[in-house]
Amino acid sequence: MSILDLVGNTPLIELEKFTDASSGVKLFAKAEFLNPSGSVKDRAAKSMFLGGIADGTLSVGKTIIDSTSGNTGIAYAMIGAACGHPVTLYMPQNTSIERKRIIRYYGAEIVETDPLESTDGAFNAVRDAVAADPERYFYPDQYNNALNPLAHYNGTGAEIWEQTGHNITHFITGMGTSGTFVGTSRRLKHENPAIKTVAVQPESPFHGIEGTKHMGSTIKPGILDESIADAVVTVTTEEAYATTRRLARESGIFVGISSGANVAAAARLCRTLPSGSVVVTILCDSGSRYISDAFWEG
Amino acid sequence: MAVTLLVPTALRTFTDGKKELEIAATTVGEAVTALADTYPDIKKHLYEDSGELRSFINIFVGETNIKSTGGLGTAVRDGDTVMLVPAIAGGALTVNN
Numbered sequence: 375m376s377i378l379d380l381v382g383n384t385p386l387i388e389l390e391k392f393t394d395a396s397s398g399v400k401l402f403a404k405a406e407f408l409n410p411s412g413s414v415k416d417r418a419a420k421s422m423f424l425g426g427i428a429d430g431t432l433s434v435g436k437t438i439i440d441s442t443s444g445n446t447g448i449a450y451a452m453i454g455a456a457c458g459h460p461v462t463l464y465m466p467q468n469t470s471i472e473r474k475r476i477i478r479y480y481g482a483e484i485v486e487t488d489p490l491e492s493t494d495g496a497f498n499a500v501r502d503a504v505a506a507d508p509e510r511y512f513y514p515d516q517y518n519n520a521l522n523p524l525a526h527y528n529g530t531g532a533e534i535w536e537q538t539g540h541n542i543t544h545f546i547t548g549m550g551t552s553g554t555f556v557g558t559s560r561r562l563k564h565e566n567p568a569i570k571t572v573a574v575q576p577e578s579p580f581h582g583i584e585g586t587k588h589m590g591s592t593i594k595p596g597i598l599d600e601s602i603a604d605a606v607v608t609v610t611t612e613e614a615y616a617t618t619r620r621l622a623r624e625s626g627i628f629v630g631i632s633s634g635a636n637v638a639a640a641a642r643l644c645r646t647l648p649s650g651s652v653v654v655t656i657l658c659d660s661g662s663r664y665i666s667d668a669f670w671e672g
Numbered sequence: 673m674a675v676t677l678l679v680p681t682a683l684r685t686f687t688d689g690k691k692e693l694e695i696a697a698t699t700v701g702e703a704v705t706a707l708a709d710t711y712p713d714i715k716k717h718l719y720e721d722s723g724e725l726r727s728f729i730n731i732f733v734g735e736t737n738i739k740s741t742g743g744l745g746t747a748v749r750d751g752d753t754v755m756l757v758p759a760i761a762g763g764a765l766t767v768n769n
Contacts (some may be wrong), residue, residue, distance in 0.1 A: 592682075617726070
């Protein structure tokens with residue numbers, strides 16, 4: 375067995391503390407932080423890596439290169455180390471120090487981009503690097519690679535459908551590349567078109583919910599399919615922080631800020647739903663990636 | 673005294689697309705207040721309802737985070753560069769340690 379065989383098939387946890395027991399509404403969260411490199415991004419990275427091998431674009435000796443705010447980079451770094459490919463990652467300079475260190479400890483190289491330009495700056499910089507030396511790199515381009523959402527169509531969505539005993543009524547999660555939301559939603563609606571899918575976004579273009587994009591003010595990913603969302607809701611960074619702390623302190627679930635944003639939005643959704651509703655969201659990554667952040671003390 | 677305030681892309685829709693602004697100020701707090709007074713739509717993105725700066729925002733003078741130099745009361749000098757960056761988990765500007 376390889377470390378890559380451990381990607382996916384994550385458990386579904388019930389979040390009883392975030393719903394009113396008398397409401398008859400159940401809230402579950404997919405524990406994606408239990409993937410081998412610690413985040414949901416293992417699924418997309420593995421899918422794009424295997425796709426590159428299958429179509430020959432990732433040949434021996436090529437360097438895996440992409441832009442990332444961290445978690446996909448960590449997933450690439452794990453895969454590169456396991457499979458013998460160098461990895462170069464373009465990341466905004468203000469990405470958490472924990473993420474950068476993990477990537478370096480896997481042996482990958484980081485190129486830091488202007489923190490004022492956020493993930494769009496990293497995206498533009500990596501495209502320039504690839505254009506300058508295209509033969510050197512395998513560039514999965516997670517924002518525009520159909521294998522990203524497909525990993526969630528075949529994996530996350532199918533797993534949630536089975537794990538809820540086909541009873542899921544609502545799926546709600548945030549969007550970075552949008553791969554998790556689009557792929558999972560497509561699968562769930564394929565299984566049951568009545569399932570409602572809700573996308574979560576930061577309330578402001580200026581926010582601290584790492585890994586999520588404010589779609590109205592940033593470069594829209596090519597894989598984003600806005601027609602798949604029945605609704606879009608927003609979460610403030612402060613709500614995400616508070617819910618992230620609650621998950622750790624009241625449920626013993628130590629996860630990151632985007633997970634807090636997802637659960638905050640999901641809990642709000644649950645309060646509007648009739649008895650019998652089954653809501654599922656995503657716990658994207660581990661809280662250990664945010665140890666140095668001051669918000670834990672709030 | 674004038675400082676250069678660098679505007680992150682996320683906030684440029686509120687500054688008519690301007691990437692940097694020359695602002696007369698003697699402290700970081702004065703510079704941020706002047707930014708919000710010039711572009712009132714930016715206020716809710718920078719401040720809590722209580723008037724406090726939102727907790728996820730890191731401000732750097734040059735390469736120094738003002739959290740280590742007295743916060744918004746940090747003095748600025750003519751020619752300083754002030755940068756607003758979302759504190760994306762840690763907000764560290766160097767990783768060489």
